[in-house]
Amino acid sequence: MLDVKLLRENLDEVKARMATRGGTIDWNEFVTLDRERRDALANIERLKEKKNRLSGEIGKIKKSGGDAAALMREGEEVSEAIRAGESPLADVETRFERFMLTLPNLPARTVTVGKTESDNKEVRRWGEPPNFDFEPKNHWDIGEELAILDFTRAAKIAGARFAVYRDAGARLERALINFMLDLHTRENGYKEMLPPALVNRASLIGTGQLPKFEEDLFHLAPGDYFLIPTAEVPLTNLHRDEMLEPEELPIKYVAYTPCFRSEAGSYGKDVRGLIRQHQFNKVEMVKFTEPDTSYDELESMVRNAEEVLKRLKLPYRVVELCTGDMGFASAKTYDLEVWLPGQNAYREISSCSNCEDFQARRANIRYRKEKKGRPLFVHTLNGSGLAVGRTLVAVLENYQQKDGSVVIPEALRPYMSGLDQIR
RNA sequence: GGAGAGAUGGCCGAGUGGUCUAAGGCGCACGCCUGCUAAGCGUGUGUACCCCAAAAGGGUACCGAGGGUUCAAAUCCCUCUCUCUCCGCCA
Numbered sequence: 001m002l003d004v005k006l007l008r009e010n011l012d013e014v015k016a017r018m019a020t021r022g023g024t025i026d027w028n029e030f031v032t033l034d035r036e037r038r039d040a041l042a043n044i045e046r047l048k049e050k051k052n053r054l055s056g057e058i059g060k061i062k063k064s065g066g067d068a069a070a071l072m073r074e075g076e077e078v079s080e081a082i083r084a085g086e087s088p089l090a091d092v093e094t095r096f097e098r099f100m101l102t103l104p105n106l107p108a109r110t111v112t113v114g115k116t117e118s119d120n121k122e123v124r125r126w127g128e129p130p131n132f133d134f135e136p137k138n139h140w141d142i143g144e145e146l147a148i149l150d151f152t153r154a155a156k157i158a159g160a161r162f163a164v165y166r167d168a169g170a171r172l173e174r175a176l177i178n179f180m181l182d183l184h185t186r187e188n189g190y191k192e193m194l195p196p197a198l199v200n201r202a203s204l205i206g207t208g209q210l211p212k213f214e215e216d217l218f219h220l221a222p223g224d225y226f227l228i229p230t231a232e233v234p235l236t237n238l239h240r241d242e243m244l245e246p247e248e249l250p251i252k253y254v255a256y257t258p259c260f261r262s263e264a265g266s267y268g269k270d271v272r273g274l275i276r277q278h279q280f281n282k283v284e285m286v287k288f289t290e291p292d293t294s295y296d297e298l299e300s301m302v303r304n305a306e307e308v309l310k311r312l313k314l315p316y317r318v319v320e321l322c323t324g325d326m327g328f329a330s331a332k333t334y335d336l337e338v339w340l341p342g343q344n345a346y347r348e349i350s351s352c353s354n355c356e357d358f359q360a361r362r363a364n365i366r367y368r369k370e371k372k373g374r375p376l377f378v379h380t381l382n383g384s385g386l387a388v389g390r391t392l393v394a395v396l397e398n399y400q401q402k403d404g405s406v407v408i409p410e411a412l413r414p415y416m417s418g419l420d421q422i423r
Numbered sequence: 424g425g426a427g428a429g430a431u432g433g434c435c436g437a438g439u440g441g442u443c444u445a446a447g448g449c450g451c452a453c454g455c456c457u458g459c460u461a462a463g464c465g466u467g468u469g470u471a472c473c474c475c476a477a478a479a480g481g482g483u484a485c486c487g488a489g490g491g492u493u494c495a496a497a498u499c500c501c502u503c504u505c506u507c508u509c510c511g512c513c514a
Contacts, residue, residue, distance in 0.1 A: 041473055045483045052483090055495040059441030068494080075494030243433080375470080 001100055001361040008034065017106055020113045020323035025103065033096040040089040044082060051078045101205065102212050105358040107323040108295075108332040114322025120335075121322065126306065127315030129339045130398055137404075138342035139396040140273040143169060145404055146422055149274070160271075161263060161278045163389075168422045172395070172408070173281060175415035176388050177256045180283040180308055184385055188304045190254035190285060195234035197257055198225040203237040206363030208329035208355075218260045218278075227260035231284035232382040236359055239288060244367040244378060250289040250297055254385065257282065274389045275347065281388035287381040288365065291357070294379035295332070298354040301383045302334045305350045308386050311411040314394045315339040317346055331356040338390070342397045349390045352383030 007014055007030060015027055054075040061068040112121050143149030148169025154162040165173050184190040204210040204226055209217060218227040228234060235253045244251070259282050270276035285304060289297045302318065309316045321333040330353035337346035357377035360366070366375040399407045405423035408416055 038473070041483085045473065048483060051494080055441070058494055062441070072494045077494095079494065 001358065002103055002106060003357075003361070004034070004100070014106065017109075018104070020107055021104060021326065022115055022324045023104075029099060033092060033099060037089075037092045037096050040085065040092055044085045044089055047078055047082045047085065051075065051082060054078065098211065101362070104328045105208075105326075105331050105355060107326060108354070108356070111326070111332050112320060112322045113324075115324040116322075117325050119322040120325055121320045123318040123320050123334070125315075125317040126310065127313065127339070129315050130341060132341065132400075132402075134402045136341035136397060136400060138273060139340075139393040142342075142396045142400055142404070142406060143274075146406065148172070148422060151272075159278075161276065163274055163277060168416075168419070169392075171416060171419075172412070172422070173388060173392055175412050176391050176395075177281060177283060178415050179311075179412055180385055180388070180391075181254060181256055183308060183311070184254040184283070184285060184304060188252075188254075188307070190252040190304075193235060193238075193253050193255040195231060195238070195255055195257065197228050197234075197260075198223075199228055199233055199237065200225065203233055203240065206237045206240050207233045207359050208362065209233065212328065215264045216262055218262055228257060229261050230259050230282060230382075230384075231255040231257040232286060235284065235286035236365075236380050236382065237363060239365045240363040242365060243375060244288065244365070246290070246367050246369055249367060249378065250287050250293065253286045255284055255286075256388075257284065274393050277389060280390075283385045283388060285352075285381075285383045285385045288378045289381065290367070290369070291376070291379050294354050294356060294381060297379075298332065298334070298352060298381055301381055301385075302336070302352045305336055305352060305383055305385045308391070309336065309338060309349070312391070312395065312409045313411075314391075314398055314409075316349070327351075327353060329353070329355045329358050331358065336384075336386070338394045340394060340397050341400075342393075347390065348387075349394065350384040350386045353381065355380045355382070 002014070011027065011031075015025075018025060054071055058068040058071050058075065061071070112119065114120065140149065140151065144151070146168070148166050150164040150166050151162075154164045157164075181192055185192045198220065201210060201224065204217070209229060217229060220226065234257070235255055238253070239251070258279055260279050261277075263276060263278060266276060274280070285301055287294075287297050287301060306316070306318065316336055316338045319335045319337055321330075321335060326333050333351060333353040335348050336350035336352075338349040339345075340347050356379050359380045360377035365378050365380065367378050368375050395409060395412075396406055399409060401407060401421075403423070405421050407421050408419055413420055
């Protein structure tokens with residue numbers, strides 16, 4: 001959520017910066033609703049003041065045995081007026097709040113202005129795409145030929161966009177999860193968490209998926225729960241409605257969770273293989289920081305995600321998303337794209353974002369810098385470290401051999417009981 | 424799923440219709456005192472929003488959440504959420 005005062009006081013600047021995201025926002029609605037809301041509020045507060053004053057006087061008169069009938073009649077009228085004013089006020093407040101909750105975050109000033117993916121800025125590359133003396137295969141062919149991935153039976157038991165990992169495939173996925181968690185907890189200073197994969201509406205409003213993107217989520221009717229689309233949701237909401245101590249910042253969490261996405265509207269995209277699934281595994285990093293340090297923390301989070309790819313010796317590049325390509329809650333985002341020989345392209349495997357105080361406002365996550373100072377909103381960051389299924393794809397495609405086997409990256413062998421090759 | 428108990432400020436805890444403008448304690452901040460420390464004494468102590476150009480100042484709301492009764496609700500009524508105890512079921 002954006003700061004209402006910022007909108008009131010610097011509307012022209014906000015308009016211009018928000019426009020760089022693309023899409024249109026009805027700013028007149030903001031001005032109108034804000035005006036209406038404040039007028040209605042001032043009106044009702046005046047009446048309530050009167051009510052409180054009358055009630056106090058009636059109390060005193062009754063205590064001293066006097067007759068308060070006239071004042072009580074007046075009080076009745078005031079209460080009637082309050083009741084009449086309450087529903088218009090509630091109505092305008094609801095509309096105002098809904099408007100505010102559907103505004104995306106303001107892009108950071110440093111972010112490159114652009115419309116689409118093609119305007120994104122490559123920041124750096126690492127590693128060389130491998131040279132094969134044969135035609136490299138897609139991971140789904142590799143996986144099915146080695147009998148470590150089974151899409152046919154996944155379709156039978158669940159449907160499209162699901163996968164069954166089998167034998168060494170299942171084990172490789174598990175090895176990747178453990179490898180990533182160990183790296184982030186032992187070397188990068190994150191605390192491991194294992195949160196629920198189901199969350200309530202308030203949590204999804206906190207991180208920004210609701211109210212605008214309900215169709216992207218799986219909703220469970222009994223209990224009104226949602227399956228999490230990313231561990232960012234439970235991890236960030238851990239501290240919803242909390243006051244954090246400045247000395248505990250930055251807080252750094254890492255969690256492995258399954259993630260669930262409806263992929264509504266993605267028909268025809270990545271229809272084969274593991275790239276786009278309804279259910280996938282992800283190791284996610286989340287940070288809570290002071291405003292001053294959040295951009296340094298974003299840089300180090302990106303380095304933490306890169307370290308996974310470096311240790312696996314997978315070639316990748318880092319891309320800074322332009323204003324038009326960023327997610328709803330983000331002020332600045334870096335994507336990590338891993339080289340996939342089967343597609344002859346770099347594909348997203350991690351996304352690291354600084355949400356500044358956008359989520360902290362929605363989720364009411366604050367800290368007090370000074371003991372007597374006012375509460376301030378923290379900055380929240382999140383990043384994949386990494387998308388596990390896509391990492392498995394990258395391993396299969398980059399480490400494939402002419403004979404159809406796949407070499408296990410050295411860093412993973414301790415997690416595979418020393419196994420060095422899947423054949 | 425059944426029965427019962429509970430939810431009050433940063434924390435503990437009192438409070439069953441009108442000075443609750445929430446007692447008291449702890450904690451915290453500032454000051455005083457004491458050669459240090461401890462103790463003691465005094466003062467203060469939340470959040471959000473609104474009015475005001477700003478400051479000063481003023482107002483409204485907040486006792487788990489939402490409704491209701493009443494001139495007036497922490498207090499009475501209804502619904503819900505969560506926590507705890509016991510029973511049942513269960514990986």
